[in-house]
Amino acid sequence: MNLTQRGHEALRDLAQMGCNFGQTTIGLFLDLLSIGSVLFGQIGLGGRDLDLQIRLLLRERADLLDNESLELRALCVQIRRRQLDLAQRALVLAVFGLRFQDRAKRLEEGVEIMRGLMTGDFFSYEGKHFRFPDIKLNPVPEKPIPILLCGHAEPAMRRAARIGDGWIPHAISSAQAREMIATIRRYRADYGRGAEPFSAVVPLLDAFEPDGYRRAEEFGVTHILTTPWALYGGSHRSLADKRDGLRRFADDVIAKMG
Numbered sequence: 250m251n252l253t254q255r256g257h258e259a260l261r262d263l264a265q266m267g268c269n270f271g272q273t274t275i276g277l278f279l280d281l282l283s284i285g286s287v288l289f290g291q292i293g294l295g296g297r298d299l300d301l302q303i304r305l306l307l308r309e310r311a312d313l314l315d316n317e318s319l320e321l322r323a324l325c326v327q328i329r330r331r332q333l334d335l336a337q338r339a340l341v342l343a344v345f346g347l348r349f350q351d352r353a354k355r356l357e358e359g360v361e362i363m364r365g366l367m368t369g370d371f372f373s374y375e376g377k378h379f380r381f382p383d384i385k386l387n388p389v390p391e392k393p394i395p396i397l398l399c400g401h402a403e404p405a406m407r408r409a410a411r412i413g414d415g416w417i418p419h420a421i422s423s424a425q426a427r428e429m430i431a432t433i434r435r436y437r438a439d440y441g442r443g444a445e446p447f448s449a450v451v452p453l454l455d456a457f458e459p460d461g462y463r464r465a466e467e468f469g470v471t472h473i474l475t476t477p478w479a480l481y482g483g484s485h486r487s488l489a490d491k492r493d494g495l496r497r498f499a500d501d502v503i504a505k506m507g
Contacts, residue, residue, distance in 0.1 A: 266495050360396055360412050367393045401429055410436035415448030423465055426451050430469035450474050459505045
């Protein structure tokens with residue numbers, strides 16, 4: 250379930266409703282200005298067993314950009330919409346002195362670092378993009394936190410199979426999901442990881458009811474990524490619509506899935 254509601258009170262309300270209705274995962278779309286509050290527990294889920302997948306959407310800040318970058322951003326608006334998204338991402342990275350072309354390698358190093366730190370032992374790292382002496386994470390999770398990687402391009406699927414504990418594509422059809430999950434399973438077997446647990450968290454374009462979700466489970470989908478209120482014509486801006494959509498989805502889908 251994706252939450253885009255602003256305000257900590259609204260986020261806490263929707264998250265607690267999701268817990269009560271059997272929701273297992275909440276995706277939070279946050280900007281840099283609100284991430285700190287969430288990480289320090291202001292959502293207040295009361296210790297319930299709920300995974301928080303926090304997706305950081307960097308908000309371009311004019312006060313962080315120099316004149317050259319502002320001019321670049323002005324040029325970006327002339328690019329076709331599909332290309333504009335990539336151009337804006339590249340611009341955000343440039344603000345922090347990072348190359349857009351290096352993002353995949355930075356991600357892979359980041360995964361290695363997270364896994365090293367979650368052991369609880371002293372850990373140092375010497376990579377192309379990240380370097381640091383021995384440090385130790387304390388406390389550490391009782392068990393390693395699963396790392397799910399996104400994307401359904403061939404390199405992204407290979408990366409998820411090779412170093413990930415799960416995979417999240419963009420919205421795709423059931424037929425596409427079936428084919429891609431089969432491809433990832435082949436890659437995992439090639440990497441000797443076929444027997445390890447692996448999650449497939451998929452936003453399906455053509456499955457909205459229990460039968461469709463059960464068919465998806467048969468070919469490897471482990472979690473459905475959805476926005477319940479949108480299925481009932483609700484607005485992203487209305488907390489009341491979201492509450493109503495959650496209740497209806499719980500009755501129409503979750504309760505019938507067993």
